[in-house]
Amino acid sequence: MELSGLQIFKYLPAAKKAEHTNCKQCKCPTCMAFALKLAKNQVKISDCPYVPDELKEKFEQAQKLPQKTVEINGLKAGGENVLYRHEKTFVNPTALAVVVDVAKTGYEEKIKRLENFEITRVNETFKVDLIILRNCNRDIKTSLRCIKEEDFLKLPLINAGKEDFNATAKNLINIRKKAIQEKDDKFSDPTYVYFKSSLDIYEVCAQASFYICKYANMLIFEDFDEALFSTLITLRQNIFTDPQKPLQVEPKIYEFNNPDENSIIFMTTNFALTFFAVANELENLNVPSYLVVTPADGMSVLTAWSAEKFTAQMAAKTIKKFGLAERVKNRKIIIPGLLAHMQKELQDEIEDFEIVVGTREAYEISDFVKNL
Ligand code: SF4
Numbered sequence: 001m002e003l004s005g006l007q008i009f010k011y012l013p014a015a016k017k018a019e020h021t022n023c024k025q026c027k028c029p030t031c032m033a034f035a036l037k038l039a040k041n042q043v044k045i046s047d048c049p050y051v052p053d054e055l056k057e058k059f060e061q062a063q064k065l066p067q068k069t070v071e072i073n074g075l076k077a078g079g080e081n082v083l084y085r086h087e088k089t090f091v092n093p094t095a096l097a098v099v100v101d102v103a104k105t106g107y108e109e110k111i112k113r114l115e116n117f118e119i120t121r122v123n124e125t126f127k128v129d130l131i132i133l134r135n136c137n138r139d140i141k142t143s144l145r146c147i148k149e150e151d152f153l154k155l156p157l158i159n160a161g162k163e164d165f166n167a168t169a170k171n172l173i174n175i176r177k178k179a180i181q182e183k184d185d186k187f188s189d190p191t192y193v194y195f196k197s198s199l200d201i202y203e204v205c206a207q208a209s210f211y212i213c214k215y216a217n218m219l220i221f222e223d224f225d226e227a228l229f230s231t232l233i234t235l236r237q238n239i240f241t242d243p244q245k246p247l248q249v250e251p252k253i254y255e256f257n258n259p260d261e262n263s264i265i266f267m268t269t270n271f272a273l274t275f276f277a278v279a280n281e282l283e284n285l286n287v288p289s290y291l292v293v294t295p296a297d298g299m300s301v302l303t304a305w306s307a308e309k310f311t312a313q314m315a316a317k318t319i320k321k322f323g324l325a326e327r328v329k330n331r332k333i334i335i336p337g338l339l340a341h342m343q344k345e346l347q348d349e350i351e352d353f354e355i356v357v358g359t360r361e362a363y364e365i366s367d368f369v370k371n372l
Contacts, residue, residue, distance in 0.1 A: 003062045004037070009035035011055035012048070020050050025198035066180045068188050070155055073145045075129055077157070077217040078190025085182050086243055091316075093240040094211070095129040095218040096232060097192075099149070101136035110224060111142050113157060119230050122247055122272050126233045149256075154352070160191040160216065165207050168193060169214065176215035181296055185365040190217035197222035212236050246298025247272035253322045254279065261329040264369065266358065267315065268295035268336055269304045277362035287369055294318045301336045310351035312342060325352045 011159075014021045014031035021031065026047040028034040037043040038059075045051055045059050069092065070081035076092045098114055099171035100107050114128045131146035140146065160175060162168045178187035193202050193216045205228055208219050212235055219232075241247060248270045256279070268278050270293045282289045294315055304310035321327070333353045335346060337360035347355045359368045 001134045005032070005036035005039040005061060006031070008038050008055065011052055012056075013050050023050075027047060031039050036291060059309060061183060064183045066183055066188065067176075067190065068156065068249055070157060070190050070217075072130060072147055072152075072155065075145055078216075079175070080215075083176065084088060085239065089242040089244060090240050091234050092217070094216050096229060096236075097130035097132055097220045098128055098224045099132045099134055100140075100146075101134040102140065105216070111144075114224055114228075115143050117224075117226055117229060119233055120201060121234060121237060123249065124237065127238075128224070128229065130218075156189045156362050157192065157218070158189050158191045161193045163271070165210075169210060170209075174217045188303070192216060192218035192220055194220045195222060201228060204228065207314045208232055209235055212240060218356075225355055248298030249275045249293060251295035251318065253324065253327070254291040254293060255289075256282040256291065257286060257288045259290050261327065263288040263328070263330060264334065264372070265292060265324070265328065265330060265332065265353075265363075266334045267292040267294065269294055269299060269301050269310055271296065271298050271300040271304070274300050274362075278365065281362045281365040285366060285369060288330070290324075292319065292322065292324060305339060305342065310339070312345040315346055316349040319350060319353070332356050336360070337364075 004347050009015050009032055012031040012035060013019065022029070026034045026043065028043065028047075030038060031048075034043060034048055038045060045056060065079075065081075067078045067080045070077050075095055075236075079091045080089045098110075100110050100114070111131065114143060117128055119126050128144055130153050131142060131144050132149050133140055134149045135147055136148050140272065160172045162171050167271075172191060172193070175179070175187045175191055178184040192210075193211050195208065200224075204221070205339060208228075209232065211219060212232060214361060221228075228319065249272050253271045264287065266278065266282065266289060268274050268291065270277060275293060278291060282291060294310060295318065296309040296314075299306075299307060299309050331353050333350070334356045335343070337358055339346075340357045343355050343357055359365055
């Protein structure tokens with residue numbers, strides 16, 4: 001735990017009304033000013049000659065990094081500072097690694113499958129993070145990051161796997177708590193869990209999903225399964241997004257299936273998850289369409305409306321800025337069903353277009369368009 005200014009102040013002469021109170025030797029006007037600056041690391045603890053040993057120890061402990069980071073050819077594992085993402089953010093997504101046994105026939109095909117695997121979601125493209133080469137005494141050519149097993153085993157990582165799921169889950173939670181809350185050096189290395197090939201794929205998926213949430217820094221699989229990795233990467237992306245940085249896309253007019261001046265027009269905000277949900281539907285419709293994306297600081301439709309990031313004036317301004325009226329002859333804009341209460345307000349502001357209330361959910365768009 002970091003020390004606050006007040007926690008530091010309690011140990012200084014001014015708090016104890018002792019000799020040297022506010023003596024300014026630290027070049028701060030008061031002990032309180034020094035304490036506040038020290039909490040922000042703007043001064044050194046050695047600047048005050050009257051800091052007691054107890055505070056020195058507490059401060060040193062507070063300065064220690066909770067979890068170390070291990071780097072494998074550019075892949076970072078560990079380095080986490082919090083137990084829960086909402087406290088700040090998680091740092092390095094759980095790495096997903098696959099073992100390739102070079103002594104087994106067919107290993108080249110396995111490497112090819114690993115190289116060919118790729119998933120793009122919410123503007124990010126993911127591949128397998130690491131190949132661990134077993135029984136390998138030569139260089140293997142692959143476009144993916146790889147490490148020989150003997151070198152991997154020398155890394156400062158904790159194998160958190162136990163006899164069963166319950167024991168492993170408890171162990172992972174215990175290790176992370178010791179590292180974060182107690183800054184215990186014995187538990188500060190990143191953790192991994194190993195999945196043998198004999199396990200049922202659904203069991204592996206359920207267990208691995210839990211371990212991504214709590215608290216494996218790396219998962220290693222003997223078997224590779226594209227569907228499993230797609231599922232785990234999707235979950236991982238959700239868990240490891242920074243809650244302080246909303247996922248957003250560029251506000252502009254997006255085109256689907258070569259629209260012309262008579263194509264249908266949808267509108268939404270620039271929250272990435274909303275955008276990709278709607279964009280996916282429009283892409284698969286096989287009907288030419290436009291999607292007007294308004295700037296809303298990456299907020300979803302209702303959040304943007306309640307935070308006044310989506311107003312009738314802003315929507316009108318966006319349409320004008322992108323020259324929609326000049327681009328199309330169609331004079332109807334379909335707004336999200338969640339904004340039905342804004343229809344009149346939008347209509348008053350956007351004179352060139354008729355405002356039509358669309359669906360509340362993206363998956364309903366297909367039926368909605370068929371009935372237009
Ligand atoms: Fe207070 Fe120490 Fe600074 Fe003197 S040197 S003002 S005792 S913090």
